[in-house]
Amino acid sequence: MAWFKRQTDKLGEVALPEERTVKTEGIFVKCENEDCGVTIYRKDLKTSSSVCPTCGYHFRLGARERLQMLFDDGQYEERDASVSPTDPLKFVDKSPYSERLRKAQKDTGLRDALVTGEGKLGGHDVVICAMEFKFIGGSMGSVVGEKIARAIEYCIKQRLPLIVVSCSGGARMQEGAISLMQMAKISAALARLDDAGLPYISLLTNPTTGGVTASYAMLGDFNIAEPDAIIGFAGARVIEQTIRQKLPKGFQRSEFVLEHGMLDAVVDRRELRDVLTKLLNFTGPVNSK
Numbered sequence: 001m002a003w004f005k006r007q008t009d010k011l012g013e014v015a016l017p018e019e020r021t022v023k024t025e026g027i028f029v030k031c032e033n034e035d036c037g038v039t040i041y042r043k044d045l046k047t048s049s050s051v052c053p054t055c056g057y058h059f060r061l062g063a064r065e066r067l068q069m070l071f072d073d074g075q076y077e078e079r080d081a082s083v084s085p086t087d088p089l090k091f092v093d094k095s096p097y098s099e100r101l102r103k104a105q106k107d108t109g110l111r112d113a114l115v116t117g118e119g120k121l122g123g124h125d126v127v128i129c130a131m132e133f134k135f136i137g138g139s140m141g142s143v144v145g146e147k148i149a150r151a152i153e154y155c156i157k158q159r160l161p162l163i164v165v166s167c168s169g170g171a172r173m174q175e176g177a178i179s180l181m182q183m184a185k186i187s188a189a190l191a192r193l194d195d196a197g198l199p200y201i202s203l204l205t206n207p208t209t210g211g212v213t214a215s216y217a218m219l220g221d222f223n224i225a226e227p228d229a230i231i232g233f234a235g236a237r238v239i240e241q242t243i244r245q246k247l248p249k250g251f252q253r254s255e256f257v258l259e260h261g262m263l264d265a266v267v268d269r270r271e272l273r274d275v276l277t278k279l280l281n282f283t284g285p286v287n288s289k
Contacts, residue, residue, distance in 0.1 A: 026042065027041070027042055028040065028041060028042060029042050029045055031052045031054065031055060031057055032057060032059065033052060033055050033057035035055065036052060036054055036055040036057060038052065038054045038055070040052060040053065040054075045059070048270065049069060049269045049270050049272075050065075050269070051268070051269050051270055056227065056268070057228070058205075058206065058226050058227060058228065058229075058269055060133060060167070060205070060206065061167075061205075062108075062132055062133075062134065063110070063113075063114065063115040063130040063131060063132035063165075064115060064130075064132075066130040066165050067115060067117045067128060067130050069269075069272075069273075070121055070128055070130075070163070070165075070272070070273060070276070071117060071119040071120065071121055071128070072119065072120045072121060072122070072123070075119055075120075076117035076118060076119030076128070077117065077118050077119060078115065078116065078117055078118075079116040079117065079118055079127070079147075079150070079151065079154065080116055080146075080147050080150050080151070081111070081115075081116075082111070083111065083112070083143050083146055083147055083150075084111045084112070084143065085101055085111070085112050085141055085142060085143045085175075086142075087101070087174075088142075088175065088178060089174070089175065089176055089178075091174040091175070091176075093174075097174040097175075100136060100174070101136075104134070104135045104136050105135075107134065107135075108132055108134050108135050110132055110135055111143065112135060112141065112143035112144060112147075113131055113132050113133075113135035113136060113138050113139060113140070113141070113143070113144055113168070114129055114130065114131050114132065114143070114144045114147050114148065115129070115130050115132065116128070116129045116147050116148075116150075116151050117129075117130070118154075118160075121163075121273070121276055121277065121280065122273065122274075122276065122277025122280060122281070123277075124161065124277070124280040124281075125158075125160055126160060126161050126162070126163060126280065127151050127154060127155050127160050127161070127162050127163070128162075128163045128164075128165065129147065129148050129151050129162070129163070129164045129165065130164075130165040130167075131144070131165060131166055131167045131168050131212075132167070133167045133168070133169075133207075136172060136174075137168065137169035138166075138167045138168035138169060138212075139168060139169055139170065139171065139172035139173075139179070140168055140170065140171050140172060140179060140182055140183075140210075140211055140212050141171075141172035141174070141175045141178070141179045141182070142175055142178050142179065142182065144172075144182065145179070145181070145182025145183075145185050145186055146182075148164065148182075148186050148189070148216065149185055149186055149189045152186070152189040152190060152192070152193050153189065153192075155193060155198055156192060156193055156196045156198065159196070159198060160198070161198060161199045161200070161201070161280060161283060162193065162198070162199070162200045162201070163200075163201045163202075163203060163276065164200070164201075164202055164203070164216060164217070164220075165203045165205060166202065166203065166204050166205065166208040166212050166213075166216075166217040167205045167206070167207070167208065168207070168208060168209065168210065168212040168217075169207065169209055169210055170209050170210015170211045170212055170213075171183070171210055171211035171212075179211070180211060182211075182215075183211050183214060183215035183216075184215075186215055186216045187215050187216065187219060190216060190219050194221075199221050199222075199279075199280070199283040200219070200220050200221050201220055201221065201222045201224070201276065201279055202216065202217055202218065202219065202220030202222070202223045202224070203224055203225070203226075203272075203276075204217055204223065204224070204225040204226070204229055204231050204254065204263070205225070205226050205229050206226065206228065206229035206230055207229065207230035207231070208225075208229065208230070208231050209230065209231070209232055209233065209235070210233060210234075213231060213232060213233050214233055217231075218262065221283075222264050222265075222279055223262070223263050223264050224263065224264055224265045224266070224267050224275070225254035225257070225258070225263050225265075225266050225267070226254065226266070226267065226268075226269055226272075227254060227255070227266055227267075227268060228253055228254060228255070229253065229254040230252055230253065231252055231253070231254055231257045231262075231263075232252035232257075236251055236252055254266045
């Protein structure tokens, strides 16, 4: 008796085995650093806080991912989640602004480009605002300004430190002067936070540009950034065309900005929680006058 038999179809011909497929989609991710490009096991990338274990490239994090990474045990209570944008100018470019908002809300599951959370970091009660770049480039509109201003006022009332994680292309052009007014609105609120003797830590990630850089991103008691993050106001190409000069290598990268005195530190994401905890320890207890 034969142990193995060749399978045949009804016509007596040998039947071919079914095509084998290996499902690897989503299991691996390629490093986005052009000088690296190594293939990384997604679980390993998550373990390393979305930092390439080979070259140290920092992958972009979403707002909720950022909050889960920073808060103790990833636990926090979201604040002001119901604040929603409007279309005051009925703005239309390639598509109506209202349609852009609906698409961004569907794609991200957020109402706008910022999430505010309250919880503990290193045992300290703290409020953290994190920007979402996938929501129209993390642009700062009326909702972003309102939610940060509300977070500041809440910190003053509850005497809590504030951390803002910036990841933005700048002010949202579809809201015109209304978005630009958020720069002054947030800056004034931060002045009140300073008068109250409460610490504000600004974390700049890739990219932090435009009106965000020109306002609250650079107003921290401590301004720190992740490695190789683009930080600036106008784009490098615009600057080169304006001054008609070639910009130095690494211009507008966080290390360049640190070297020229605009940052206090550049911190690897894998060390970020420890550094933030030390800064909060340094500022001391703030929930009593």
